[in-house]
Amino acid sequence: MNIASLHASDPAHFAGGGRAARTRRTYSTRFALAALTAGSLLLAGCSGSAGAEGDDGQPQKGGVLKVAYDTDPQCVDGQQVGYNVTLNITRQITDSLTDQDPKTGEIKPWLAQSWDVSDDAKTFTFHLRDGVKFHDGTDFTSASVKENFEAIRDLGAKASIGQTYIDGLKSIDTPDKQTVTFTFDQPNAQFLQATSTMNLGFYSSKTLEQTPEQRCTGDLVGTGAFTLEKVEHDKAITLKRNDDYDWASSLAAHEGPAHLDGVEFSIVPEASVRNGSLLSGLVDVDTTVQSQDEQTLEAQGLDIVSRANPGVVYNLVPKTTGQIAEDEAVRKALNKGIDRQQLATVVSDHQAPATSVLAKSTPQYEDLSDLLAYDPDGAKKLLDDAGWKPGADGIRVKDGTKLTTTLTYWQDAPFLELVQQQLRTIGFDLQLEKKTIAEVTALQAEGKEDFTFGNLTRSDADILRNYFGANEQNSNARKPGEIDKVLARTTETLDEDARKADFTQATKLILDEGYSIPLVELTGIVGTGKNVHDFAFEASSRYQLHDTWLGGEQ
Known part of the structure; x- marks a missing residue:
């Protein structure tokens, strides 16, 4: 959501x-309104029509x-x-x-x-x-x-x-x-x-x-x-x-x-x-x-x-308590099995494929698209090595469990159908079920789904701590680990360079462990x-x- x-x-x-x-720093900016013109807002990508004006x-x-x-x-x-x-x-x-x-x-x-x-x-x-x-x-x-x-x-x-x-x-x-x-x-x-x-x-x-x-x-x-x-x-x-x-x-x-x-x-x-x-x-x-x-x-x-919403992009979020999503190999395979550049063909020209867990409009954003490269062969190998073998219909099976799950969502997200097709080529059956916001919220509250879909907007990478941190609202239902130690450091310093470095490290860990499958920036x-x-x-x-x-x- x-x-x-x-x-x-x-x-x-x-x-x-x-x-x-000194033990206290002061931040003060006088109200020099004339210094910031409407033109600067245009440069910031924030202004609307600039056509006809008054006489x-x-x-x-x-x-x-x-x-x-x-x-x-x-x-x-x-x-x-x-x-x-x-x-x-x-x-x-x-x-x-x-x-x-x-x-x-x-x-x-x-x-x-x-x-x-x-x-x-x-x-x-x-x-x-x-x-x-x-x-x-x-x-x-x-x-x-x-x-x-x-x-x-x-x-x-x-x-x-x-x-x-x-x-x-x-x-x-x-x-x-x-x-x-x-x-x-x-x-x-x-x-x-x-x-x-x-x-x-x-x-x-x-x-x-x-x-x-x-x-x-x-x-x-x-x-x-x-x-x-x-x-x-x-x-x-x-x-x-x-x-x-x-x-x-x-x-x-x-x-x-x-x-x-x-x-x-x-x-x-x-x-x-x-x-x-x-x-x-x-x-x-x-x-x-x-x-x-x-x-x-x-x-x-x-x-x-x-304008792209800053914060966490549209992504699939695995819940580690789920029968499918608990398998780290499956989570990692999903990130390799999605061709994000192809997703651009079914979204607006104003919308971009994800290049990180964070959107580009987030101040501490860093391009991590190399970690999201399309690699279907690598995805298949991960699943093979983890014991997920292709069935007669192409969908993988392990110990009698079929590699299939149902994703419920309420957003207008036509790219999910393309994601569904791409994942099927690696043997993952993603069933899509669109419902109302109220219905999706109720299902997520039950905590029984393997995967959820959504984004979270904030103009600060601290949103990672809210979304993926090991707390009561943790979207992955995972136990505390190294990610949380890194994210905790971001709250302890006022040095933005240090904060950005830690946010980047945390993002890499989130992707490496498959706790987020980024798809498209919400715009x-x-x-x-x-x-x-x-x-x-x-x-x-x-x-x-x-x-x-x-x-x-x-």
Whole structure:
């Protein structure tokens, strides 16, 4: 499942100094908004249509951006839910302590104008901006920060993503209204980047007093550029501009309120209807463009905007408790038996085959495609040596057990059928069964499947620790080992070069032991009308609509 979102901190922030340096490092970036133009967002691969502009060449005010979703967000609370469909809404109504540059990975000021991090990565002190208010007019202060983080802790398993970010949090101190200090009982180097995510966004006291179920229905009061006006499940979610907004991220292209009057997310499950609505101008944005529709849209002068989700790519994940997946030879054979370059023939031109467990948009990414080379003969030899012999139908058998398993999934993943065909040539029978999200989630909760399929989004390679670490949420159900020792080191240092080296080592171990079978990078592929400008992705590849505007031909 596509769950969280995070990113890495800038190496310039963490490199150098060493343990002998001063015991506390200060990170501060003034809000020089003029220094970051819309053009730099384009260079970062984050901006939408750059066609017609206003008469004076400047963004125009007004208009409601009509966005077509393919599925309904069952819950719109980003502190509880980590799906893209929810977080794309949450990002518009909540702000974060920090922001992250989608091009460089650098952590930048937002609601916090500066911060101090202790050399042991246990203490993080944030100095907040003045004048920030929630949509209900109440002040955003250090007490608000503490209240929200305590609420996330109290949500328990309902805030599964946020819990991983604040694991080991010992105390939150608020010496004054504009200062808040987090202290962890263990080093937690990933926490600074975590503060840039919408999973750690902020709600007013009124919202936090509600039950988790009430919050899911849409009565959410944040500090964001838009307010949440109405939630009609399976129909539409309506946002309205916050006219008092004056605390945009330091990465924003303009100060003050959003250009748009509002945003309407409509639920349109049928791809053909979304495509036709975009072509006719009934909607401005199709959030899930099908590969077969891309050329049609582009031929009509519409833009396709895309960005790979950082974090763990779409992959098959073996559970070592399964009868098939417990065999290391089988896991290794699967990685050799898949021709990832061939997968590119059945996905969008904007989508790429996996070259590692991590996507290229992840800051600590390193190309490990040599470890994923197509080698069907090597795969067959591994299976032969492990006692899996071809049966009469070509499917291998060992001690009466057939090399077959059923994979359930809910995502739109046509490449799985090609994977199925490729694996059959080495004697592995992969049965595919597409179900609803709820059905797949229930099956995975039972823990009886040999393999699961999915990805996990975060703009920091710490996602490996969440996804593959030997903990309660470990996707492999494996016992602790060398992988965990290496991943543990990444939380103990603020040196980004050292973190990247350890993440690369851990990734190699994960691949060597067959704990992940990477397939394709998940990429957000969005179609925008000719009238849509500066449609932007933030670092975790979710939408940031503060700078988006409408103008010119529709």
